[in-house]
Amino acid sequence: MTELTQLxxxxxxxxxxxxxxxxxxxxxxxxxxxEAANPKLNAYVTLTPEKALAMADAADAxxxxxxxxxxxGAPIGVKDLFCTEGxxxxxxxxxxxxxxxxxxxxxxxxLWADGAVMLGKLNMDEFAMGSSNETSRFGPPCSPWxxxxxxxxxxxxGSSGGSATAVAADLCLAATxxxxxxxxxxxxxFAGLVGIKPTYGRASRYGMVAFASSLDQAGPLAKTVLDxxxxxxxxxxxxxxxxxxxxxPVPRWSTSVGRSVKGMRIGVPREYRVEGMPQEIExxxxxxxxxxxxxxxxxxxxxxxxxxxxxxxxxxxxxxxxSSNLARYDxxxxxxxxxxxxxxxxxxxxxxxxxxxxxxxxxxxIGTYVLSAGxxxxxxxxxxxxxxxxxxxxxxxxxxxxxxxxxxxPSAAFAYGETSGDPVEMYLNDIFxxxxxLAGLPAISVPxxxxxxxxxxxxxxxxxxxxxxxxxxxxxxxxxxxxxxxRPEAWWRx
Amino acid sequence: MARLARIAVPEQRLEGLAAELNGILAWxxxxxxxxxxxxxPMTTPVAMTLPLRDDxxxxxxxxxxxLANAPRSEDGFFVVPKVVE
Numbered sequence: 001m002t003e004l005t006q007l008x009x010x011x012x013x014x015x016x017x018x019x020x021x022x023x024x025x026x027x028x029x030x031x032x033x034x035e036a037a038n039p040k041l042n043a044y045v046t047l048t049p050e051k052a053l054a055m056a057d058a059a060d061a062x063x064x065x066x067x068x069x070x071x072x073g074a075p076i077g078v079k080d081l082f083c084t085e086g087x088x089x090x091x092x093x094x095x096x097x098x099x100x101x102x103x104x105x106x107x108x109x110x111l112w113a114d115g116a117v118m119l120g121k122l123n124m125d126e127f128a129m130g131s132s133n134e135t136s137r138f139g140p141p142c143s144p145w146x147x148x149x150x151x152x153x154x155x156x157x158g159s160s161g162g163s164a165t166a167v168a169a170d171l172c173l174a175a176t177x178x179x180x181x182x183x184x185x186x187x188x189x190f191a192g193l194v195g196i197k198p199t200y201g202r203a204s205r206y207g208m209v210a211f212a213s214s215l216d217q218a219g220p221l222a223k224t225v226l227d228x229x230x231x232x233x234x235x236x237x238x239x240x241x242x243x244x245x246x247x248x249p250v251p252r253w254s255t256s257v258g259r260s261v262k263g264m265r266i267g268v269p270r271e272y273r274v275e276g277m278p279q280e281i282e283x284x285x286x287x288x289x290x291x292x293x294x295x296x297x298x299x300x301x302x303x304x305x306x307x308x309x310x311x312x313x314x315x316x317x318x319x320x321x322x323s324s325n326l327a328r329y330d331x332x333x334x335x336x337x338x339x340x341x342x343x344x345x346x347x348x349x350x351x352x353x354x355x356x357x358x359x360x361x362x363x364x365x366i367g368t369y370v371l372s373a374g375x376x377x378x379x380x381x382x383x384x385x386x387x388x389x390x391x392x393x394x395x396x397x398x399x400x401x402x403x404x405x406x407x408x409x410p411s412a413a414f415a416y417g418e419t420s421g422d423p424v425e426m427y428l429n430d431i432f433x434x435x436x437x438l439a440g441l442p443a444i445s446v447p448x449x450x451x452x453x454x455x456x457x458x459x460x461x462x463x464x465x466x467x468x469x470x471x472x473x474x475x476x477x478x479x480x481x482x483x484x485x486x487r488p489e490a491w492w493r494x
Numbered sequence: 495m496a497r498l499a500r501i502a503v504p505e506q507r508l509e510g511l512a513a514e515l516n517g518i519l520a521w522x523x524x525x526x527x528x529x530x531x532x533x534x535p536m537t538t539p540v541a542m543t544l545p546l547r548d549d550x551x552x553x554x555x556x557x558x559x560x561l562a563n564a565p566r567s568e569d570g571f572f573v574v575p576k577v578v579e
Binding site for chain 1: 495496497498499500501502503511514515517518519521522524525526527528530533534535536537538539540542544545547556559560562563564565566572574575576577
């Protein structure tokens with residue numbers, strides 16, 4: 001049954017529709033693969049095999065009647081950030097305890113309405129805060145990728161590390177993820193996958209555990225550009241339950257994939273050529289430029305002068321919003337309560353000290369500080385003004401180009417334990433991805449090559465607001481030229 | 495800050511934590527180089543007016559669901575530590 005798990009989402013949907021195999025068969029194949037691999041990879045933090053089989057049987061019944069939605073019968077994984085009715089949802093934080101939502105997030109409700117089958121909940125950094133998935137209360141997942149000739153465990157990236165691990169190791173056909181500063185695109189690049197963050201407001205945030213509300217967007221991790229388009233068009237919708245969800249129709253992005261990029265103007269932002277960038281990243285970027293040029297695009301040098309200020313601005317805006325959002329975790333209405341001496345304030349303080357990990361605590365303290373009286377103008381308002389400057393940079397660039405091409409990450413995946421523990425060093429992982437969150441723009445990462453050590457590297461296409469179409473077209477052109485077929489060796493099956 | 499954020503930080507951790515936060519804040523200081531004169535603070539990436547719905551009751555009658563995840567509840571209420579001395 002292994003071959004069923006190796007299918008792309010598009011191929012699986014075709015097979016399901018033509019009844020070459022049933023949803024039960026492909027779901028069972030995935031459940032078996034998960035049971036064998038998860039003890040080593042730690043991709044899933046909650047498994048729902050019974051629910052999956054019940055959903056698969058219902059999908060088979062619909063398919064037998066010639067009915068079914070756009071993802072009918074396809075088994076997928078869900079990042080533990082999306083509330084799933086009756087299934088524990090923790091955002092991989094201890095503070096949520098055994099929280100079991102009595103409601104469904106809009107994104108997952110859309111997927112189930114389209115016939116998708118849920119295999120379980122996927123590992124992530126606590127509250128999506130991190131770039132290595134090490135802050136999860138369940139411990140980090142292990143990337144299926146390894147350096148050539150080495151058994152050193154490699155980081156799956158973050159925050160959607162479990163989603164990336166599961167898709168790359170064929171433990172689901174595709175997965176939901178979320179992106180606040182790069183949490184879809186960086187793990188996609190590290191795992192040789194496609195990941196897209198749509199324009200802010202395309203996907204509803206209802207039922208998605210909040211990190212930084214003006215930056216958070218849901219999106220998929222998938223094996224191919226077409227698969228990511230199929231997932232994204234099912235996930236997005238207008239939602240009266242989220243006042244920032246856009247009141248516009250969701251395009252059929254899967255029809256964008258494969259359309260020519262002839263005449264497209266692609267910008268190469270010179271500020272992304274950062275100091276100390278490894279030669280192989282530079283080479284990959286030049287290769288991407290050459291591929292798009294050969295496919296008929298015009299390459300234009302552009303400038304985004306405020307790029308270097310994006311990360312520090314992000315590290316004010318995101319913690320500030322997080323400190324407000326996470327104020328709800330007080331141990332009173334849900335989650336784990338730690339009483340301390342028994343007084344109300346003491347209960348709050350001990351509940352939050354025990355429930356939040358060190359990295360989350362650090363960000364909450366920064367957020368509290370930059371919002372506190374006397375510092376608000378100097379930090380928070382200034383960061384919001386810098387954010388406006390960053391958006392202006394993009395608007396100016398998009399007067400002369402249709403999309404921007406950049407590397408997704410400044411390096412290939414690192415090994416666990418290889419980083420210094422300096423928070424700022426970890427933050428730098430998001431240097432190329434965070435700008436799209438600040439400006440609310442769509443951005444896609446597509447696998448393009450292997451590093452000298454045999455780990456995947458990704459290229460990123462950033463589009464105008466609402467122009468996912470161009471992102472998908474350019475990414476598909478890169479995908480076709482790169483012919484990236486490398487797969488991790490299945491060492492976890494041994 | 496820890497008190498404002500309602501997080502109990504053990505005494506022996508305070509100094510190390512302060513150093514970490516100062517490191518992050520020092521790195522953030524570079525924002526002072528940016529000329530932001532006359533720039534409106536950006537609060538959201540979507541330029542749209544907030545939609546309003548009709549002012550009517552759209553849910554309710556779900557006490558059990560609301561209380562289902564409470565650490566402590568009794569007789570249809572949340573049980574919390576004494577709030578007023």
